Amino acid sequence: MLIGLQIASGLVSAAILFLLASGLSLIFGVCRVLNLAHGTFFMLAAYLAYSGTRLFADSGAGFWLTLALAPLLLAGLGALVEVALFRRIYRADTLVQLLPTIALIFIFADVIRFIWGLESKTVPFPSGLPGAVSILGVPFPSYYAVIVLAGALIALGLWIVVYRTRWGILVRAIAQDRDMSASLGINERAIYTAVFALAAWLAGMAGVLSAPLAGAALGSDLDAVIDAFVVVVVGGLGSIPGAFLAALLVGMVRSFGILVIPQFAMAFVFGLMALVLIVRPTGLLGRKES
Amino acid sequence: MKHANVLLAICVGLVSLSAARAADPILIGEISSMSGPLAVGGVPGRQGAIMAVEEINQKGGVLGRPLQLVMRDDKTQPEEAGKAFRELAAQGVLLSMGTSGSATTAAMSSLARELKLPFFTVLGYSRFLIEEAGHRHFFRLITNDRVFTYAVAEALVKQPQTKYCTIASDFAYGRDFTKVFMTRLKQVKPDVEVLSGCEFWVPLGTTDLTPNLTAILAKRPQAVLFGGLVGATSNAFVKQAKAFGLFANALGVHPSLGMQVNNSGLTSKEDVPEGIFTGADFLYPPTAASRAFLDAYRKRWNQLPTEQSANAYTTARFIAKAIEKAAKVDREAFIDAAEGLSIDHPGLGEITLRPFDHQSTAGWWMGYLAWDETNKRVGMRDAKYLKGDAYLPSKEEIEKSRSRK
Numbered sequence: 001m002l003i004g005l006q007i008a009s010g011l012v013s014a015a016i017l018f019l020l021a022s023g024l025s026l027i028f029g030v031c032r033v034l035n036l037a038h039g040t041f042f043m044l045a046a047y048l049a050y051s052g053t054r055l056f057a058d059s060g061a062g063f064w065l066t067l068a069l070a071p072l073l074l075a076g077l078g079a080l081v082e083v084a085l086f087r088r089i090y091r092a093d094t095l096v097q098l099l100p101t102i103a104l105i106f107i108f109a110d111v112i113r114f115i116w117g118l119e120s121k122t123v124p125f126p127s128g129l130p131g132a133v134s135i136l137g138v139p140f141p142s143y144y145a146v147i148v149l150a151g152a153l154i155a156l157g158l159w160i161v162v163y164r165t166r167w168g169i170l171v172r173a174i175a176q177d178r179d180m181s182a183s184l185g186i187n188e189r190a191i192y193t194a195v196f197a198l199a200a201w202l203a204g205m206a207g208v209l210s211a212p213l214a215g216a217a218l219g220s221d222l223d224a225v226i227d228a229f230v231v232v233v234v235g236g237l238g239s240i241p242g243a244f245l246a247a248l249l250v251g252m253v254r255s256f257g258i259l260v261i262p263q264f265a266m267a268f269v270f271g272l273m274a275l276v277l278i279v280r281p282t283g284l285l286g287r288k289e290s
Numbered sequence: 291m292k293h294a295n296v297l298l299a300i301c302v303g304l305v306s307l308s309a310a311r312a313a314d315p316i317l318i319g320e321i322s323s324m325s326g327p328l329a330v331g332g333v334p335g336r337q338g339a340i341m342a343v344e345e346i347n348q349k350g351g352v353l354g355r356p357l358q359l360v361m362r363d364d365k366t367q368p369e370e371a372g373k374a375f376r377e378l379a380a381q382g383v384l385l386s387m388g389t390s391g392s393a394t395t396a397a398m399s400s401l402a403r404e405l406k407l408p409f410f411t412v413l414g415y416s417r418f419l420i421e422e423a424g425h426r427h428f429f430r431l432i433t434n435d436r437v438f439t440y441a442v443a444e445a446l447v448k449q450p451q452t453k454y455c456t457i458a459s460d461f462a463y464g465r466d467f468t469k470v471f472m473t474r475l476k477q478v479k480p481d482v483e484v485l486s487g488c489e490f491w492v493p494l495g496t497t498d499l500t501p502n503l504t505a506i507l508a509k510r511p512q513a514v515l516f517g518g519l520v521g522a523t524s525n526a527f528v529k530q531a532k533a534f535g536l537f538a539n540a541l542g543v544h545p546s547l548g549m550q551v552n553n554s555g556l557t558s559k560e561d562v563p564e565g566i567f568t569g570a571d572f573l574y575p576p577t578a579a580s581r582a583f584l585d586a587y588r589k590r591w592n593q594l595p596t597e598q599s600a601n602a603y604t605t606a607r608f609i610a611k612a613i614e615k616a617a618k619v620d621r622e623a624f625i626d627a628a629e630g631l632s633i634d635h636p637g638l639g640e641i642t643l644r645p646f647d648h649q650s651t652a653g654w655w656m657g658y659l660a661w662d663e664t665n666k667r668v669g670m671r672d673a674k675y676l677k678g679d680a681y682l683p684s685k686e687e688i689e690k691s692r693s694r695k
Contacts, residue, residue, distance in 0.1 A: 001508055002504075002505070002508040005504035005505070005507065005508055006501060006504055006505065008504070009500040009501040009503070009504045010501065012500055013498055013500065013501065016498075118329045118330045118333060119330055119554035119555065120330075120521065120522040120525055120554060120555035121555055121557060122525060122529055122555045122556060122557055122558070122561050124558065124560055124561075125533065125560075141533040141534060143533065144500070144533075210497075210498075212529075213497070213498075213500070213526065213529065213530055213533075214497030214498065214522075214526050215497065215522060215525055215526055215529065215555050217497065217521075217522035217525075217555065218327070219327060219495055219522070220495075220497065220522075223495060223496065223497075254498075254501055255501035255504075258490060258501050258502055258505055259487070259505055262489065262490040262491050262492075262502070263460055263491035265492075265501075266493050
């Protein structure tokens with residue numbers, strides 16, 4: 001029973017981690033910027049989940065409406081941020097690229113503080129779900145199953161989009177060689193904007209899905225981006241399958257790590273990252289920079 | 291036209307400024323966490339202090355002079371607080387108060403000793419600040435963690451549960467609290483044990499507690515001590531534990547979950563599981579004093595007061611009362627007057643500053659966490675007030691612990 005419970009809770013962590021990390025990885029792989037403000041999309045989505053569930057409370061399906069709408073809002077914001085800011089810094093030095101993303105973290109944290117105040121918020125569990133379901137023979141609150149299911153479906157969808165569509169081919173072409181793709185007439189600007197929107201949508205899904213469990217609190221942006229960063233480094237910068245594998249691995253290490261030495265659960269995760277970096281500096285499924 | 295208005299406003303300001311010169315204000319420093327993680331306590335604390343000073347000045351001030359708060363934001367950082375404290379000392383404040391956490395309070399206490407400038411904490415609950423680290427220039431009208439840790443541990447003697455799991459944030463308070471609580475509980479109830487492998491430490495600020503929760507569930511404890519979880523983490527734990535039905539099978543114990551700083555994220559009836567054993571240093575008991583305070587506070591700030599509001603309000607009024615008693619504006623005379631002085635706290639009744647350690651006799655409300663439908667916020671049911679004196683060290687014990695240092 002204990003093993004089953006830990007696997008199930010590891011899967012829940014993994015689902016959220018994957019949604020967060022795949023977006024960060026996608027932006028890095030295609031646009032070549034490390035968006036440290038990625039956790040900000042996540043935190044903002046959690047606050048939108050709070051407001052959305054209150055706004056639509058009377059409809060009886062408030063959470064599901066919010067889950068559909070809030071990530072779309074974030075996708076719009078992601079596109080806006082790309083057009084207004086990132087587009088201007090792609091060719092800049094890595095350090096120069098990092099500074100504006102750090103600025104975004106502070107700006108949005110203050111905006112959120114201004115709109116929602118200092119107190120952390122909780123978001124109710126969605127209505128219309130059965131009480132508990134059995135995951136691997138263990139009774140689990142059914143909402144946890146929703147997270148795992150949503151994570152798996154989005155992972156599948158993302159794989160289809162990136163590896164089975166024409167748009168995905170273009171994205172991968174740009175990721176492989178920006179200048180060559182541009183000279184072949186691919187409209188890279190539009191693709192960059194779309195990638196940012198997609199990544200922000202993914203972070204938005206992560207934020208709204210985890211809100212009923214974790215609530216919305218200031219400071220969750222940095223925790224989220226650090227988690228995502230660890231997963232991306234383990235999986236390989238720019239690799240979606242890598243992010244998937246690493247999210248599962250990190251989720252399980254965390255879940256089982258606490259059984260061994262509880263206070264080292266996080267240390268195990270960072271230990272895993274260090275180990276991967278020593279054995280495979282490019283990450284599990286990452287490729288060497290050309 | 292707009293500019294004319296601004297000019298007019300400046301003129302009016304200048305005139306009223308020169309009018310106030312007639313009686314120079316007595317300056318009181320007020321350094322609180324207005325930004326950063328502890329702003330959730332600092333903001334209501336400052337509002338309480340401002341309200342007290344407004345009331346006092348309306349009644350003619352102290353010794354015929356108005357009180358004036360000189361306010362600073364410590365950004366939840368001890369260095370910022372220290373800088374502000376030195377600035378205020380240079381500006382000639384009589385003394386200072388502040389709503390900031392234990393780390394900042396410890397720093398302020400050392401500075402107060404160095405500068406011989408009295409300091410009142412409104413949010414630093416660590417017991418050592420008045421025990422081994424206590425001194426003449428440090429004051430606390432709020433209770434301390436020895437009181438609520440011991441009070442709740444001793445109350446659990448009557449409960450049948452003996453098999454415990456513990457979970458706490460991995461930082462100084464979380465570790466210290468958990469150790470002191472379990473040690474005391476085992477002293478008074480020797481058959482209590484912490485189940486093996488059921489002692490969890492989580493990173494400060496984390497909200498993903500599911501793996502810990504499932505591990506706890508698998509151990510089938512009779513009680514879970516999670517008083518070492520603070521802020522957003524304690525809210526997330528309550529939420530996730532409720533989803534798993536943990537509190538239906540095990541007694542949840544969190545001595546300070548009744549405090550607004552720890553429960554502000556629990557915003558609806560559905561968020562609050564029944565039967566968590568808890569406490570707070572302010573709640574809305576149906577006494578006339580607390581009701582009057584609540585109404586006045588709501589009128590002034592359009593919000594409900596928190597424990598910091600009530601504590602800072604009481605601290606500012608206590609300061610005024612002590613200056614009045616000293617009959618002059620002088621730091622050492624103030625300290626002599628403050629020692630042994632009593633004041634009415636809107637939530638706790640009369641409290642007295644103990645002369646030998648500068649800790650007040652403020653106690654702790656203890657009960658079961660419940661949703662307060664009237665005020666639409668977390669409250670308690672079956673709440674009982676425990677006096678602080680019973681759990682505080684005696685004069686001899688204080689002298690012993692201070693001399694050991």
